[in-house]
Amino acid sequence: MIDANPTAAKKLLEIYDTTLRDGTQGEQVAFTVSEKLRVLEILDRLGIQFVEGGWPGANPRDSEFFQQARKITLQQARLCAFGSTAHPGSKPGQDANLCALLAAETEWVTIFGKSWTLHVESALGITREENLRLIESSVGFLHRSGRKVIFDAEHFFDGYRADPEYARQVLRAAESGGAVRLVLCDTNGGSMPDWLGGVVRQVRNQLPGIELGIHTHDDCGLGAANALEAVQAGALQVQGTFNGWGERCGNANLCTLLPLLELKLGYLTIGTQALRELTPTARQIAELAGLALNPRLPFVGQTAFAHKGGIHVSAVRKMPASYEHMPPEAVGNVRRILVSDLAGRSNIQEKARELGWRNGLSAEAAAQVTQTIKDWENQGYELEGADGTLALLIEEAIGGTALPFQPLGFEVTSTLEQSKPQSHAQVRVEVHGREYRGEGTDSGPVAALDAALRQALTVHYPQLAEVELADYKVRILEGSRGTRARVRVRVESNIGRQSWITVGVSENILEASWKALIASFACHLRPAARESRIASGKN
């Protein structure tokens, strides 16, 4: 389905990103001013044509953002300030919200107005005619002030369902005020694709002179499908957010829409070259927001091209198209082979090759690794993705060797006195028959344990000093047992750009951390495991 034609013949769509405004209405989504500026730069670099930066009239943080954004020279994106029509009681020129929009000093401004009679009468509490005048005069004021105005017709489809003629009048009011784009919003996310497509087609025919946009939400799991319908019915601007963040279930996800529009339907959006940056971009924005990306997201999720079923794995190995509808590289993602007790030995063999055992494993070794994985996963280990721990397992199955050192035990004490936490750890390990002790102090007990373990091991293995702990995660395995639940600790370690992941499981969080740390250090000390990291990269 990948269209390899040159872009010259493709129809151009406008992509309008509202991650920084509508996106932040999603639960747990928040950015500081400097994070917002960083997102703006990232979206500009990717080639997104419009970036909605925030609502200066509603939020002092957003006013600050627009002030600072002036210092950034954008290459491709147009920055939009967002707001509403004037307050029903105020004249546009004296309306605080509209004045804040002008103060943002952006060439483009987006305002929303009500197009559903229910909202006009019950929420705004004005007559239908007053609302039309409000829209025309608000848009007109911004237009006369030299702004290019995008009009978001809020609740357009609900409005159209209730009173199609009034919904059209709303659009005409905005157009006659001077709006250059009319965006049809499915604000509540409740419309069905075929019906919505039909409405866009009717509007397209009734208002031929102006460009239409589409703004959809995912309340019915149809945000992307609805946007596609609208584009196929003639909308030229597509609004959405990165990672699908937004109010309730979120907005239409641009990470889904960009590949669909560009690679499946043959439109030009940001270009196929930029699309290869899509996955890293999505993850970078998620990192700035401090949120984990939903691993199951189409195209950019961690599992989007992950194969677990035994049949799938062996087929994909021979011929990727057998279970992949497009190459992961087209959207900057990678293929992953998952290992679990479900998957069978063909996955283990494939994984072993990926981890550096280029000739694969003997049948006995593969059987032993499969059995160990089964046992460990029964205990709560999750070896999918934990390539460091898996490499140790495989090495043990091949060579029958134990760890290069023997962990003997630890004691960690945490105290809280006068609101100041303090932790002290002592550990004992055995290397080549000799016992070494280490001590560490930190505010948290895990950091103290890490420091003590390093001290004990670096006497014999000075190379462990280079190992950095890049990430530490804790997952409670059974939620129903309160503070007694088993925990799984996952540690990501690195040296420079090489990284590896190890896991530990226990009812005691410190023991789980201890196990993951030991596996991490052991992994670095074993030559084959080191090689595996080089082979698998960051995975």
Added chain:
Amino acid sequence: MIDANPTAAKKLLEIYDTTLRDGTQGEQVAFTVSEKLRVLEILDRLGIQFVEGGWPGANPRDSEFFQQARKITLQQARLCAFGSTAHPGSKPGQDANLCALLAAETEWVTIFGKSWTLHVESALGITREENLRLIESSVGFLHRSGRKVIFDAEHFFDGYRADPEYARQVLRAAESGGAVRLVLCDTNGGSMPDWLGGVVRQVRNQLPGIELGIHTHDDCGLGAANALEAVQAGALQVQGTFNGWGERCGNANLCTLLPLLELKLGYLTIGTQALRELTPTARQIAELAGLALNPRLPFVGQTAFAHKGGIHVSAVRKMPASYEHMPPEAVGNVRRILVSDLAGRSNIQEKARELGWRNGLSAEAAAQVTQTIKDWENQGYELEGADGTLALLIEEAIGGTALPFQPLGFEVTSTLEQSKPQSHAQVRVEVHGREYRGEGTDSGPVAALDAALRQALTVHYPQLAEVELADYKVRILEGSRGTRARVRVRVESNIGRQSWITVGVSENILEASWKALIASFACHLRPAARESRIASGKN
């Protein structure tokens, strides 16, 4: 859009759940035999018509499941065993996979066969004609053995794209073998809805005598949209999984499809009464799998009816339909008002009412709570959902009172000797000017801390003995600082069916747990906070 008509006039669809088979091919999705049996009972009770239990020929765990499932008397569901056509080299009667299917002793059996020439020739390595004979003879063998056979045409849409006539021949071969349902699978999830709908319509016209099913995947974020298209084109059986689990991005999510089909499009699936159990069912199944439900899932997710933007909150309060496309109760979910520094004081007022302060807060109190939330969220607290902690904050803003007791400090020691972890905690608290001490021992340090704190407090507050810790979660706040990261601990406590959530943040995981536990106990001791729990229910 909610259809309130009696069900008599509605067209009945068959819902086919494959959570227990295709669902477990999703990353991190796994069930034990007893968990599988539990899921079967849950789906049966909900009224799902077909439940695919597993693949007995590929997985000994699944054989065991079918053996045990015989003891369960199903009220509504038909249990299906899943498998493939016979191995190209074996006769159906001697094929291990088909024999395992018979041994499962289910009335209904589902087998898949290849309908894409690419797979026939490259993956199976047989001729097209051999594949047709294989399908007909495999289906025929099961049919003659007394089974009702559902045929899954794997990669049907990719096959149709490559060679429509061959794809049709595959369906005819299965039909002539005796299959009673032909299921068209978009195995790789790459098809576009309008095209897919057109194909289903053509097949419908070409094979009028047999019921068609649809099996879609979510690789393009279109799993639900594709299933709707197929149903509108004449498919009668809809396959999917609970929570959308499955290979790669997952299967079409039945939690999305059931409300769409029943409430938006007017089909009869499990009935509107059963739909009111959808959200609890989805969460129960997620709990059995030990997985967190994606909070942004349509209909059943925690944020599906959560409102954060200030305008949304005040409008929804007056008139839910203003920002909700259907009432949350219709799918067993609840409306939630989110509190964050973005939202402003109208959300705080609304939240305070929800938490039991029926007359709202004074302007000063609301401002103080808003400011405190802002400060706390800057430190890494996440107060959305943490109603226990929020109730304490509000109480403090109103009454200016401190906690009913004063936490003074703790000391927790964890040791690991001979692979046995052991933890001991001592705590000190002050109640009404007097110091109390408590001690606790457990394998994990948090459980020991909890035990010690209870011992110290129950001297004065015996009612705390009733409080149960139902859930304990840890989230690392900044992934980039390794074991030194700040952690947020979230504790859910309950007494009977009342529950409340509190949070604590620190660089030291034990201090974070300490803070969350203290807030939990304090919350139970404060009368207004107690009332708030009654008002807000489980929320």
